[in-house]
Amino acid sequence: MTISIIVHGGAKTILKEKVDANNAGCLAAVEAGWAILKQGGSAGAAVEAAIRVLEADPTFNAGFGAVLNTQGEVELDAAIMEGATLGWGAVAAVQGVRHPISVARKIMDKKPMLLVAQSAERYAAENGAEMCAKENLIAEEQQQQWEEEQEVIDRPNTIGCVALDSNGTLVAGTSTGGTTNQPAGRVGDTAVVGSGLYADNRLGACSTTGDGESIIPVVLSKTAIDFLTGDRHPDEAAQMAIDFLASRVEGEAGCILLDRQGRVGWAHNSSDMACAYMTELQDKPSAFTRRYAQEPAFAGG
Numbered sequence: 001m002t003i004s005i006i007v008h009g010g011a012k013t014i015l016k017e018k019v020d021a022n023n024a025g026c027l028a029a030v031e032a033g034w035a036i037l038k039q040g041g042s043a044g045a046a047v048e049a050a051i052r053v054l055e056a057d058p059t060f061n062a063g064f065g066a067v068l069n070t071q072g073e074v075e076l077d078a079a080i081m082e083g084a085t086l087g088w089g090a091v092a093a094v095q096g097v098r099h100p101i102s103v104a105r106k107i108m109d110k111k112p113m114l115l116v117a118q119s120a121e122r123y124a125a126e127n128g129a130e131m132c133a134k135e136n137l138i139a140e141e142q143q144q145q146w147e148e149e150q151e152v153i154d155r156p157n158t159i160g161c162v163a164l165d166s167n168g169t170l171v172a173g174t175s176t177g178g179t180t181n182q183p184a185g186r187v188g189d190t191a192v193v194g195s196g197l198y199a200d201n202r203l204g205a206c207s208t209t210g211d212g213e214s215i216i217p218v219v220l221s222k223t224a225i226d227f228l229t230g231d232r233h234p235d236e237a238a239q240m241a242i243d244f245l246a247s248r249v250e251g252e253a254g255c256i257l258l259d260r261q262g263r264v265g266w267a268h269n270s271s272d273m274a275c276a277y278m279t280e281l282q283d284k285p286s287a288f289t290r291r292y293a294q295e296p297a298f299a300g301g
Helices: 016-037 043-055 100-110 117-128 140-145 218-228 234-248
Strands: 004-012 074-082 088-092 113-114 158-163 170-176 195-202 204-210 251-260 264-268 272-279 287-288
Touching: 004 016, 004 043, 004 251, 004 264, 016 043, 016 140, 016 158, 016 272, 016 287, 043 074, 043 100, 043 158, 043 170, 074 100, 074 195, 074 204, 088 100, 088 117, 100 117, 100 170, 158 204, 170 195, 170 204, 195 218, 204 218, 204 234, 218 234, 218 251, 234 251, 234 264, 251 272, 264 272
Parallel strands: 004 204, 088 113
Antiparallel strands: 004 158, 004 272, 074 088, 074 170, 158 170, 195 204, 204 251, 251 264, 272 287
């Protein structure tokens, strides 16, 4: 077993001028999680730390800088799941919460459930989460695009992380602002266990990104985990999951995977997908904005 961590910044189109920002953000997230794992910390803490970095970076569609809905507001979804007990926690359609992934983890650690909207916001405030005025989560770029009804070419998408710690526990997490101009209250796959994320110590863990309405009906995360059966490499399992989605529904998607050995895999059918990972077998983390035409995602065998 090899302790490992992988993050994604979303299955999307990445403009040339935003490549460096996507790489830097994903690397910073991996480094935050890796600092915890290498000291013997838990996968849950590593996933939360990594996703908090992405939630604070307006390059990505999570937390500050998330896309705006039809009302010109930021609504956030997040979830986390651990593979030892299949524990999980999730929030959806929350406003004024800086780090929804931390609220999801608080829920998981107390009693698994999905909380939405004002009930989730109240739970966050009562349990010490970082709150703010809902307007403070709106970044200038997203505000301008919404006001001018601009076509968003560099389409942001869900972010996520998967980690394996020294105890052999796998954890997956996802966080998102949904889709540009989505109806208020719309909830996609991110907060849905089995679709936006899944973790099972017997096989592996997965976080997905893409069109939620396409990911949900094929239960993409659980499908990808099931493809790990028979010691299949996560790279192959990830690609099989994306191919399965494409064979059944229309839509773009991507996924990141770790198996119980700590092997890394990822795949996407979008133009690009920001991704970074680190394992004990590497000297330093690797980052990419496209899976194909790159070196293999897992170099350790």
